[in-house]
Structures are given as structure tokens and as C-alpha cells.
Amino acid sequence: MSSGVRTRASSRANAFADERSRVSGANGSFRSGTADAKNAEPQLGANESNKRSSPGHARERLGKERRFEERKVIERSFEAHVERVTSRTASPAKQEQQRRAQQQAEMRPAEMRRQKSSTELRPRDVRAETPPVVWNPEASLLPHTSAALASRISIPPIAFAIPFAPQPKPLNELTLEAQEAAIVEDLLYVFMGYEGQYIRYARGYSPNEERDRLSGPPFRILPGLDPSLHDLTKSMLKMATYYSALEAFVDVQSREEFGAVNHALCASVRKCLQDYLVMIAQLETQFLTSESFTVHVLNIHTLPTCQMLSHLYAMAQELLKKNALLDDESDEEDDDEIDDYDKVLERLAEGGELVPGSSKALKVCKGGSVLGLLASRLESMGGDPAARSLLTTLLRDASRPYMKMLNEWLHHGSIHDPHAEFMIREQKSIGRERLERDYIDEYWERRYTIRDQDVPPQLEGVKEKVLLAGKYLNVVRECGGVDVSKIVTELPTSFDDKRFIENVNNAYAHANESLMQLLLTTHELPLRLRSLKHYFFLDPSDSFSYFLELGSSELRKPAKSVNTSKLQSLLDLVLRQPGTVASLDPFKEDVKVEMNEITLINNLQRVVNITGIESGQVMQPVTNQQPIEPDKNATGFTSLQLDYSVPFPVSLVISRKTVWRYQALFRFLLHLRYLESQLSSTWQSHTGAVTWSHKGPNRELEALKRRTWTLRGRMLVYIQQVLYFCTAEVIEPNWTKFMSRLKAKDEMSDKPSGFNRTVDELMQDHVDFLDTCLKECMLTNSKLLKVNSKLMQACAIFSQYTNFVTREIEKIDPDLSSGIKPDTMTHDQWQRFQTTKVPSSRSTSAQNDASTVDDTEARMNHLSDIVRKWESNFGRHMKILSDSLNHYAATETVVLLSLCARLSSVNQGTEWAAIGAEEDDQP
Secondary structure (H helix, E strand, C coil): CHHHHHHHHHHHHHHHHHHHHHHHCCCCCHHHHHHHHHHHCCCCCHHHHHHCCCHHHHHHHHHHHHHHHHHHHHHHHHHHHHHHHHHHHCCHHHHHHHHHHHHHHHCCCHHHHHHHHCCCCCCCCHHHHCCCCCCCCCCCECCCCCCCCCCCECCCCCHHHCCCCCCCCCHHHCCHHHHHHHHHHHHHHHCCCCCCCCEEECCCCCCCCHHHHHHCCCEEECCCCCHHHHHHHHHHHHHHHHHHHHHHHHHHHCCHHHHHHHHHHHHHHHHHHHHHHHHHHHHHHHHHHCCCCCHHHHHHHHHHHHHHHHHHHHHHHHHHHHCCCCCCHHHHHHHHHCCCHHHHHHHHHCCCCCCCCCHHHHCCCCCHHHHHHHHHHHHHCCCCHHHHHHHHHHHHHHHHHHHHHHHHHHHHCCCCCCCCCCCEEECCCCCCHHHHHCCCCHHHHCCEEECHHHCCHHHHHHHHHHHHHHHHHHHHHHHCCCCCCCCCCCCCCCCCCCCHHHHHHHHHHHHHHHHHHHHHHHCCHHHHHHHHHHHHCCCCCHHHHHHHHHCHHHHCCEHHHCCHHHHHHHHHHHHCCCCCCHHHCCCHHHEEEEECCCCHHHHHHHHHHHHCHHHCCCCCCCCCCCCCCCCCCCEHHHHEEEEECCCCCHHHCCCHHHHHHHHHHHHHHHHHHHHHHHHHHHHHHHHHCHHHHCCCCCHHHHHHHHHHHHHHHHHHHHHHHHHHHHHHHHHHHHHHHHHHHHHHHHHHCCCCCCCCCCHHHHHHHHHHHHHHHHHHCCCCCHHHHHHHHHHHHHHHHHHHCHHHHHHHHHHHCHHHHCCCCCCCCCHHHHHHHHHHCCCCHHHHHHHHHHHCCCCHHHHHHHHHHHHHHHHHHHHHHHHHHHHHHHHHHHHCCCCHHHHHHHHHHCCCCCCCCCCCCCCCCCC
């Protein structure tokens, strides 16, 4: 290269000198002088003396010959110095090779040496005559890497690092024309990333360091260059820095771990660099053929390309900083973040590593992030036509692999994302197999999620549709309900395609229609929902009431002692009984009996306190929390709950969270039904038993009986009104509304236009229906839940102590305790009383008389105090409930006003009817 540079510089200088000499001659012309100068270069012997006969030419020729002789002396001294140095270090084989080369050089013809010596100002390279001794550069192939586009040619050594390297002639010894010719040729090499004779890499740059290569090499110009050429050359060196940095960018960014989008971007950048090299080749052709090609002309030709490379360089630097390849501080930040276990799991999910120093594994900008970077730069550079065109091309090329993944997801529901760069993340560990054992909504909510940081700006507005379209088709494909293997043609391949948004919308509509058809028709979702309503909302409750009667002996036991297998057999027997509504249900096999020892009130109270349901948030079942201690007094009646097994894909709509809501409503309604049956049994005993129907002489006792009847009636009214309100005024209207929305979708799905609903809207409607029922049934309000719990507990205690009150009345009433038939009682009544009275009651009564109460008056006072406490407790909590219902009906749920009006008669005529609102809701 050095010989070529010196040859070209000397020939350009001789040409300009000959032109000036021929213009100054009397008989010469500009054209003939130029032609003679061109013809004189190969022959500078006798013919030259005829053409250059002026004294000025002679003096010039003598001066040139003198300088040539001085140069020969310098070359000989340099050769001697090289021989001395190499003789100490070279091997015997290399010394023999040097001697042979020297002999051949001495045996060359004299004519060849004279021809070379006659060349004007042509610098002669010692390395052309002597073989390389110290500097012997060799290019080699590098091993294969994961970067398919990386260059495999070894990096050449730096000039200043080569010992005893031959140096070119100083610039200050060259003429302005020679300097310009040498600098132009140097620039052509530097533009391709190599060092020139007079333009070298700056001190401190190491091409073996990846960060230095990615930043681009800074160049320096050897001293002695003309200031005007120096400034112009220095301004053009930026393009060489850009090109070298972009070459390194393509080598690094095309590695496998950076993903297909980065690979496509690197291919597009390399295409631009290939066009750039074609331009350099064209400029070199002009330099070799045109005498008017100067540094200024070169600068004018390279200005547009330099601007293009500057945009590419700025984009590459920003991307490399995001990848932590140029930001030293990011490594420390990543080291600090390695302790965050959530982020560690996220990195592992993305295919990263746990090595703290591996910045490429910890922080990789790929996929949608790269497209977002290009889109943001395109938006900021929209006013520059050249930059807009360049960035549009880069974005179009880089988005092709991303669009391929997007189309595969939209139209087939599958993801082929080996580099984890797509906007949808798939967790293959959550598979359909788990749904067969325990249907959960993780398959829907967690198997496919959105990477919010990697969503391209073009998909930001439709990212939910993109997610749902693929999820819908994925479910359809796994169920085999609809054929999704058809090939869709004429799909957009880049983001700038006008059909891009239309493609997303069409894919979303097709996927939604396919899944809705699968759910509503193939898997009979409406029938499934009606089956749930029948069992969990006790509608109708004839079969379940019969089940409670058959299993009453088992359900009265403590919850831990209940045999669930026996109850399951009884339930299956009842459901298969001919003539019942449940016998016609095709899904009756999916109903299972369970025991939950945690009371409903405690479970709901915990959910309300944690999720803040009173603030308007969505109610969710509690998971991954400390378990609640089971109720020690829980019986089969209070712990009974149903479970419902649902196959895939219906389990997406009837998920575990929705079944939990069904169970909460079922347990509440079952508790109300159980209390109603208990109070009804109490009413039967009050009306049919002789103890309560007999009118004795004790007026105070008769008044106590009437108070007990009244309290039982008030309790029964409360339970029946709440049960009626929950079933007839809350569940039934909301169910009708929910099914009407489902039917509207079913009827209008075949129409090209109209109100089209989606699967996610159906799922949300289902959850909203259950949440509304829970809220209007007073199961999501902490205060109402607590008050109702107190009232229901009071009703349960009252019904449990009915037999105790009956025995106490028998002991207090002298007609019943004497053992002699009173005159006011018929013979049949007396016989019935004797048969219903407990045989051991007299002995037990005698023991109690001896230990606690000595006379009838004391018993009477004791029983009166008990009834008074029951009345006070029930009346006070009923007043709190009425006031709370009034308040929440005015502020939150207006439907509670109906229940408030129904319960207004419960406290009517009592001392609690006219008292103001209680401040404390505690008993």
C-alpha cells in the first residue's frame, strides 16, 4: 500500500510540474503539454531531455537527481540497519533467505534500476526490494461464532505498534499537489476502516477491545499537512469512524442471543454498508482516472453518505447502550438488581443467566424494544427526508421477522419465539394437563401474558386484541373444535403496510367467533350455567331439601366426623331419582360434596378486610395467606359445601375463582335454609306441644310463652325475608340479565353487523354477575356481614335451646309438674303430654332443684332473664341492621332499600322500634 501511495503521489506531482513547464514554453500549448506529461511518465530517459530543454528544467532535474542520490544513501543505511537488527533475532533459515534475496537484488539488470531511478519524486519502498523481516502481516480466518453476519477476517495490526516499520516521506517535504494526492488516496483506505500512510488511529484505540470498536476508531493526521487540507480532511474522518463502528455493530448485534429482529436490522445495515463500499470503489475510479479529483470534490461526493452513516451510527450507539455494551455504569446497576428475586426469575424466564458480570445476559434490547427505538427515532427525524427514508427502510426490514411471529400468533395461535423477543410470553409449564386434575384459571391468565416493555408502539393500541386473538385460537386448536390450520394469504409483512391494523382486527374477530362457537355450541355453556344455578342457588330446592332430610343424621355430627362418601352417595341417589328436575340434568355427575370447617362468615370477613371490597375493588378469593383456624363447633350443616368439576375449555369461563363465588353464595343460602327449617321446627313444637298450648294458672309464665312466640315469629320473618330477598330480588333478576346478554351474543353472532360480544366480555359478565350477587346479598360489606352474623347466630341459639325452655316450662307450670291431670286438659292431651315428656326429666329436674333453684319463682326469674337477653340481643342488632341498610341503600346499593322496608316490621311494637341508630355494632 505504501508503495502505491508514494507512486500515485509522485506521478500526480510530476503531472502538475510538466503542465506548468509546458504552459510557460513559447511553442507549447496546454493540451499538448498535458499529453506530453502523460506520455513522459513511463519514459524519462533521452526523450525527456528533448522535451525539457529550458534552464529551469535543467536546474530542476539536477535538484531532483541530487535528492534521489541522497535518498539512495538513506535507503542503503536503512537496509544496513535492518540487516543488523534482524541478524540478531532471525533464525538461520531466515538469514539464508535474506542473503539470497540480497544477491538477487544485486544481480538485477542495470536498465531496470535506471528506469526506477528516472521516476520523478517516486518514493521507493525498501520492502519492495527486500523481503519483510520484522513486519510480516498475515490475514487469517477467525472461528465461527453465533453471529451469522460477523466478519471472519482477522484484525490487522496498528501501525504505531509495529517495531521498525518503514515510514513515509514527511508531509512537509511534499508539495501541495503531492499532499493532496497522498491524502485523497489515504482517505479512500481510511473510509474502508484501514489506516493510511499519513492518517493513523489515535493513541489509546485498541481494535481488539470490543467497546473501542463499537464506539468507532478516532483518527489522527500526521503533522506537516497544509492547514486547509487538514481541516477538510479532519471533517471527513467522521465518516470513517461511523463506518468502522457500524461494521463492529453488525458483528456484535447479529449474535444469536440478540434475536431475529436484531439480525434483520443488522442485515439491513450491512446492505447500506455494501452500497457505501460501492460508492468508495466509484470514488477510487474517479481518483485514478480524473486529474480534477481533489479533496474538495471528494468531500462533496461523501457529504450525503456521511449524513446517512451518522444516522445509522446514532441509532447503533443508542441500541448498544440499551444492551449495556457501551454503558459501564449499567453493570453495577445490574449487580445491585441481581438480589431482586422477582427480576432473577424474570431473567430466567427470558432465557437469561445469573452471572452478575454478564451484561448481555442481564440486559438485552431485542424484539419489540428495537422496533420501538426505530419508531421513536423515525418520529423525531420526520422532518429530514433522507433520515426518514433511511429509518423507514430499517424499520421495514427489522419488522419482517416480528411480523412473521405476529401473523403466526394471530392466525394459528402458536408462538415460535426461540429468542424470547415477541410481545407475548408463553409459559409452557402451565399446560392443559393440569386442568384435567384441577381446573384453574392460570391457563388463561398466566400461560400467555404481555411483555409490556417489549410491545412495539405500532401495537400499543391493539395489544389486548393481539393477546386475546392468539389465546382464543390456542384454545380452539387444543380442543379441536374448529380448524385453524388453514393458510391465510396476503398477510402484511411489515408495520408500514396499510392492512396492518385491519389484519389484527380481522384475526381477533375470527378467533373470537371460533371460540364462542366452541363454548356455546359444542360444550353447551348455557346448560352448564343453568346447572350451576340449580345446585348452588337451590333453584328449585326440592331435591336438595330431600338430601338434607336423608343426611340429617350425618350432618348433625361435628365436621371432622362427617362421612363425605356417604353424603356423596345420598346426593347421587337424590339426583337420580325419577321425576325430579335434577334427574334431567346431563351434568349432575359433576356435583361433589365437600366439608369446609372454616365458617363462611370468617372466610368472607377475611376476604373483605384484605381486598378492600368496600372501596369498590373486585372481590377475589384469598390465596397464599396464612390459613384460618377451623371452627371447633362446626357441624355438618354449617360446613357443607358443593364443588363442581368442569372440563376444558368451559373451565376458562367457570374458573376456580367463579366457583368460589358460587360456593360463598351457596353456603349463605344453605345457612338461611337451615335456620328457616330450625325455626319452622320450633314453630311446630310451639303449636303442637301440650307444654306450650296448655294455659296454666301462672299469668307470668303465660306472658313469657307469648314473648317467646313473638321472638320466634320475628326471627322467622327476618330469615324468610332475607332469604326471599337474596333469591327473588337479587339472584333471579341478575341471572335473567346475565342470560339475556349471553343469548344476545348467541343470536347475533351470525350477523355481519350488530352487537358482537367477545369471550372475555362473556367471562367478565359472568364474574360481574357473581360479584353483584355477593354485594347485594350483603356478603361484601364488613359491617353488614358482621350484623347478619350476629342475627343468624341468635336465631341458631334460640332454636337450639327450644327443648331447654320447654323443660323449664314443664317444671315451672304446677299443672304439668304435679303429675296429676289438670281440669283444663283433656285426656288425649294428657296422654300426649306423658308420651312426649322426657322420662328422665323429673330426676334431672330434681337434681337441678337441689343444686341451683329452690323454688318455682327462682326458675321463673331465671327463664325470664334468658328470654329478655334474647329479645334485647335480637332487637338491638335488628335496629343496627335497619340503620345500616338505610345508609348503604342511599350511598352504595339501592336494592337494599327493599330489604330495609321488608324488615321494618320485625322490630315494630318493641322497645327498639323508636331508638336512634346505634353507634356500636358490637353486642
